[in-house]
Amino acid sequence: DIQMTQSPSTLSASVGDRVTITCRASQSISSWLAWYQQKPGKAPKLLIYKASSLESGVPSRFSGSGSGTEFTLTISSLQPDDFATYYCQQYNSYPEFGQGTKVEIK
Amino acid sequence: QLQLQESGPGLVKPSETLSLTCTVSGGSISSSSYYWGWIRQPPGKGLEWVGTIYYSGSTYYNPSLKSRVTISVDTSKNQFSLKLSSVTAADTAVYYCARSTVTTRYWYFDLWGRGTLVTVSS
Numbered sequence: 285d286i287q288m289t290q291s292p293s294t295l296s297a298s299v300g301d302r303v304t305i306t307c308r309a310s311q312s313i314s315s316w317l318a319w320y321q322q323k324p325g326k327a328p329k330l331l332i333y334k335a336s337s338l339e340s341g342v343p344s345r346f347s348g349s350g351s352g353t354e355f356t357l358t359i360s361s362l363q364p365d366d367f368a369t370y371y372c373q374q375y376n377s378y379p380e381f382g383q384g385t386k387v388e389i390k
Numbered sequence: 391q392l393q394l395q396e397s398g399p400g401l402v403k404p405s406e407t408l409s410l411t412c413t414v415s416g417g418s419i420s421s422s423s424y425y426w427g428w429i430r431q432p433p434g435k436g437l438e439w440v441g442t443i444y445y446s447g448s449t450y451y452n453p454s455l456k457s458r459v460t461i462s463v464d465t466s467k468n469q470f471s472l473k474l475s476s477v478t479a480a481d482t483a484v485y486y487c488a489r490s491t492v493t494t495r496y497w498y499f500d501l502w503g504r505g506t507l508v509t510v511s512s
Contacts, residue, residue, distance in 0.1 A: 285453075318498035320437075327486055327502035328437065339500065371437055375496040378452060379439040 286310050286374055290382035296390040303359040305385045307372035312352045316376040319348055319357045322384075323368045331370075332357065362387070392417035394487050394503035402481075402510050408474040412487030412503060419468045420445045425490040425497055428461065428472045430483040431505075438483075442490065442497055443470055477510045484508075 287310040297303050307317065315335040320328035330339045332348035335355055345360040359366055367389055372382040398410035412426070419426065427442040441451040443461045451459045460473040474481060484505040490497035 316494060316496065320499075327505050328499070329502070330498065330500045333498050333500070373437075373498060375494060375498050377496060378450065379497060379499075381437040381439070383436045 286313060286377055286380050288372055288374055288380050288382040290370075290372055290385045292385060293383065294386045294388060296388050297362050298390045299362055299364060301362045301390075303362050303366075303387060305357045305370055305372075305387075307350075307355045307357070307382050309353045309355075309374055309376075313374045313376035315351045316374055317348070317350070317355050318373045318375065319346075320371045320373065321366075321368045322371065328371060359387075392489070392501060394489065394501065396485060396487050396503045396506040398506060398508070400507060400509060402477055402508060403512050404478055404510055405476055408472070408477050408481060408508055408510070410472045410485055410487075410506065410508070411469050412471070414468045414470075414489075419463065419470065420465045423492050425492060426463070426470045427488050427490055427497060427499060429486045429488055429499065429502075430481075431486070432480075432483045440472065440474075440485075479510050482508065482510045 289308045291306045317335045319332040322328040331342050336348045347358050369384045369386045371384050393415045395413045402408045428440040441461045443449050458475045463470040484507050486505045487503045488499035489501040
């Protein structure tokens with residue numbers, strides 16, 4: 285099994301802040317990583333696939349980077365709609381998700 | 391556009407079998423471009439992949455659930471289904487069905503249903 289570890293678990297930020305979430309894999313997953321946003325009571329929404337490819341319709345303030353075992357999701361200027369929980373997921377083998385990072389209002 | 395909708399009992403007794411169906415609308419489940427999967431989320435917790443199926447019937451299961459999971463597809467009804475046997479309270483979760491576009495050997499999920507809460511309780 286490949287373990288996915290996100291940090292931090294919770295992040296407090298203000299509108300306009302630059303926010304970075306880290307995801308580490310227990311072994312190399314090349315660039316086979318996706319990022320999702322989930323709001324309370326809603327299904328997850330795909331933001332990024334293949335580590336850095338932006339899903340159609342997702343605002344350009346979201347970006348992903350990394351390869352191998354370390355990855356980041358960056359929100360360049362946090363908007364009110366971005367307060368949510370974010371999950372990474374590897375698909376180098378059977379899918380595994382990180383434990384989530386909650387972005388809350390500071 | 392393509393949509394997915396989960397359906398099934400919201401309450402299942404311990405030791406019984408959980409059964410859910412995902413109906414695909416606005417497109418064909420028989421498209422060679424997609425795989426179809428189930429993901430679950432216990433209340434207040436993270437996401438767990440349950441399994442994935444291709445329209446041909448090829449199935450892939452989470453090893454931790456493999457002995458209890460069966461996923462099937464009914465192309466005539468544009469549906470795929472999940473059965474999880476011998477359930478316990480630990481199987482209480484929101485169950486999502488989701489689509490994966492065929493791009494790599496394994497899957498990320500680019501379209502999700504709204505999810506359905508299944509509670510295991512006597």
